[in-house]
Amino acid sequence: MDFDLTERQAFFRDRVKSFIDEHVRPRVADYHRQIADGDRWQPLPVIEKLKPKAREAGLWNLFMPPGGALSHVDESFEFVGEQLTNLEYALCAEEMGRILWSSEVFNCSAPDTGNMEVLHRYGTREQKDQWLAPLMNGEIRSAFLMTEPGVASSDATNIECSIARDGDDYVINGKKWWSSGAGDPRAKIAILMGKTDPEEHKYRQQSMVLMPLDAEGVTIERALHVYGYDDAPHGHMEIKLDNVRVPASNILLGEGRGxxxxxxxxxxxxxxxxxxxxxxxxxxxxxxxxxxxxxxxxxxxxxxxxxxxxxxxxxxxxxxxxxxxxxxxxxxxxxxxxxxxxxxxxxxxxxxxxxxxxxxxxxxxxxxxxxxxxxxxxxxxxxxxxxxxxxxxxxxxxxxxxxxxxxxxxxxx
Structure with missing residues (x-):
């Protein structure tokens, strides 16, 4: 069993560590000052100014595509990041974890990372053009809506949010919470999990759909606190969904594939x-x-x-x-x-x-x-x-x- 890092593994880990030590750690005081001053629910200049530096250094979308696998991608390479494997990225993620907000500098923060992986693996070309490209470019951010306040969401079969087909649309009704990232004004798209067919087998009732956060009927009711921290501007939001209409083409992979x-x-x-x-x-x-x-x-x-x-x-x-x-x-x-x-x-x-x-x-x-x-x-x-x-x-x-x-x-x- 060989515990030595390969040259590539050490290369990316050390570059991320050096970037954090040189550019991120010296700005920690600036980060806290900007959080304390002005509108806390707006993007922070300290992070926005570091993003181009990370991109120029080739430390951007390190995890994309997931596992470095491209065999299933028919289109051109425009949705490709640094193609790190899970093991290679894990070493970089450890370095990012040392400073709470540093992963966003590299466009590698949740829930965007998971959402980009979903779009890359399961999205259509049209869905990728509309949402994956701007996410990978850092132009927008996203949210993931799964957990609900009214049920034990540790068992996802309990989820009650309805995704009902109505002609060329799906109509979404329900309530979600702990929707991390939805407090950010740059968050434009959410991946939402809900029920399309309650009569199906319990593991085929659920589907995932792309829902623009500015759609009519989407109401952010409050920001939830974690031991008193609201984690602005990221946020963990409780969201009401009242007859939210999205095109049927927004379904991911197909009904029952959630x-x-x-x-x-x-x-x-x-x-x-x-x-x-x-x-x-x-x-x-x-x-x-x-x-x-x-x-x-x-x-x-x-x-x-x-x-x-x-x-x-x-x-x-x-x-x-x-x-x-x-x-x-x-x-x-x-x-x-x-x-x-x-x-x-x-x-x-x-x-x-x-x-x-x-x-x-x-x-x-x-x-x-x-x-x-x-x-x-x-x-x-x-x-x-x-x-x-x-x-x-x-x-x-x-x-x-x-x-x-x-x-x-x-x-x-």
Whole structure:
């Protein structure tokens, strides 16, 4: 088993790291100042000014097309990014995760990444021309509407939003929430999951449709907060859909294909989330160690108090173990496909957020009162990562999948 990075893997990881260190990290104070000043629900100049630099550096749409596969693409190469594999991109995503907002600089932030993958894999040429091209160019942003407030959305068969055929249109009715990205004024298109046929088999009732966010009948009712953070200008919105009409040509792949699309979308997305989470844990560990070495309590540095040796050691062990599991999952996805890697994907989805939350919590403890304040990035980082134990399927759903695979492995024949 070879754990050395290939030249290409190291090349992209190191370029992303160098770009962040040179251009992004020095602007962190500017980012927080711009968030605090003026209209918080407008694009931030600090990010917009960095995007052309990233594009010029060849660090743009790093994940496109998914897995680097072009064999199924009939059209020209205008929808092609850097074509990184899941494993190659995972290494870059870890570096982006060290600073919460840096992924947008590279046009690699959720939910746009997942939506671009869906459009690339399943969209028609017309859908790609209308929506994928401007998304890849960074001209617009997007949202993904799946979760609903009235049902347990961890079981997607519960989704009640209706997508009803009416002549040449589909008519959408329902309510969605945690629609991340819909607060951004640049968000022009949403991929929405709902029911087209409640009488079909439970896994064939759902479909996905492209819904312009400025369509008549779309009402953003409120922004939801994550432990008090509204994450402007990105936002997590609750949206009412009242007889929203979209052309029938906006359906993705066909009626009843929603679960199929969801599985194609969520596998890579979970890798991205988990690797960014590892980056956040690395950043927290770095901040914790610097704090422990710089503060004196009871006559010696905090680092010299033995409890911290155990916490720092545990953090290093857990980060490295999680990274290896995540890279294994990414490598399997590239080599044998998402379906064969489902156990590994489920395992990292459970492991990575729990690991990072513990590391960040220990870092907060090392910082004392500053750790829970706005003077350190730790509280916001913890809040964001805590949502990952729910997003893209809660821990319990993934644990259930892991257990069932284990039961099947040892079942009596």
């Amino acid at each position: 679960f199929e699309i969801a599985q194609g979308r969520l596998g890579p997305g979970r890798i991205h989330h988990c690797m960014r989470t590892i980056g956040a844990a690395e950043e927290a560990l770095m901040l914790m160690v610097k704090r422990l070495n710089s503060r004196v309590a009871f006559g010696k540095t905090i680092a010299e108090h033995s409890i911290w040796e155990q916490r720092v050691a545990d953090a290093r062990i857990e980060i490295d173990a999680t990274r290896l599991l995540c890279l294994k999952a990414a490598d399997m996805m590239d080599k044998v496909g998402n379906k064969e890697a489902k156990a590994e994907i489920a395992m990292i989805k459970v492991k990575a957020p729990k690991m990072a939350l513990q590391v960040i919590d220990d870092a907060i403890q090392a910082f004392g009162g500053a750790g829970v304040s706005q003077d350190a990035p730790l509280a916001h980082s913890w809040a964001g990562i805590r949502t990952l134990r729910l997003a893209d399927g809660p821990d319990e759903v993934h644990a259930r999948s892991i257990a069932r695979l284990e039961y099947a492995k040892h079942a009596e024949i």
